Amino acid sequence: MSQRLKVKQILSDDKSHYEATVKGWVRSFRNNQFIALNDGSTNNNLQIVIDAENTDAALLKRITTGAAISATGQIIPSMGKGQRVELKAATLEILGDCDPEKFPLQLKNKPSLEYLREIAHLRFRTNTFGAIFRIRHSLAFAVHKFFNEQGFVYLHTPIVTASDAEGAGEMFRVTTLDMQNPPRTEAGDIDYKEDFFGRSTNLTVSGQLEGELGAMALGEIYTFGPTFRAENSNTARHLAEFWMIEPEMAFYALEDNMDLAEAFIKSLISYVLEHNREDLDFLANRLAEEEKQKPQQERSEMGLIEKLEFVLHNEFVRITYTEAISILKDSKPNKNKKFQYLIEGWGADLQSEHERYLVEKHFKKPVILTDYPKEIKSFYMKLNDDNKTVRAMDILFPGIGEIVGGSQREEDYEKLVQRMQEMHVPVEELSWYLDTRRFGTAPHSGFGLGFERMMLFVTGMTNIRDVIPFPRTPKNAEF
């Protein structure tokens, strides 16, 4: 038997007149003669030509959309348009039948994204999700490539943790206790001393605190793993299980942190533009079609590729929270009471409508907002000399809102403990974290990039459930 080749390779080669074996799934079968075969290596199908007259009728009947097949034959120049080469089948084998009456993905009726979410186990078989998940792979690879080239150490922080260290969100409890009949303390509470870890544990909401420990010895580290938030926010931008990239760097001030984040994001965009052009073009066309359905004034000014190029070649705007508040206060939607949450003045927490106004209407560029009021940010962020603001930075993206949250960390032991007390963070429980401030503390910074938010931006998809293979959201953990 000849060598099995991937469709992508056959279509990208200039060669013809050689024998090859291909394996994949039938996308369509026309005129009892032409099979469009997809093997997942690319959205482009390989045309397989069958000699119907010399093929068993029973076999022909089994060539249905969705069936898995193997075919061997000559790769020859194609007479038809749409492809340069095709495979003239000498032998064809059905590896797995697919009942056309039952298979939910027939080409005739274009399924909606909502419907495809219900059959997420099969949606990989569509062009849209083929493109999305090949890009997701590339983007993950580009993350490691970037940090590897910068000399960062990939640190695996724990998934199961014992502290709500960050206070970042509600957590999922991890337990092996018998929930029908849990052990009780004398006071009648559930006794987690009896639990698997001898204490109450949960799934991590962020690897940052452990990441800081690594950075304070290895210099520059990053984590890239799943994080979990039991927040009941059923939005198109929140998942209960999502992947986050969290670099943490010793001796970095806030400005260095911003520079790194901007360079990092740009490198990811540049990588996919270079390596996933075919899939990006496919998604760009898809998006353009979708845009056409919208009323004129709601259509976006740029196509997907243009938007990626634009972000790649323009500097992010950097402004302080205080400057942002004054822009928002004087903005039309604020004056006309169009914002759901009106900006009354300094101190207000920014909602996604405000973030999007700044990015999409005012600056029309990615924006890095810095120096937020300490009250609306986490305890570990470095206090500025004004005693009111902290060295936080959020990166806001068009169509997405917050894509990165980060800060310079408070390295001063006394100040940090004071902030913890003010914010009711248990100092005792975090003594291991405070040790870095006791033993050779140093300025350091870091940030978290939500991988799926980045995926949304790169693919132009609008619902976060469509850029992760099996989304976990409130009331949904299927597959």
Ligand code: ATP
């Ligand atoms: P948001 O205000 O959008 O809820 P956050 O302030 O809770 O975000 P951080 O705790 O700073 O976010 O987390 C860092 C990054 O992780 C965010 O910038 C975002 O990209 C991503 N992120 C946060 N929560 C989620 C979620 N539930 N689903 C997917 N990505 C998330």
Ligand code: MG
């Ligand atoms: Mg949140």
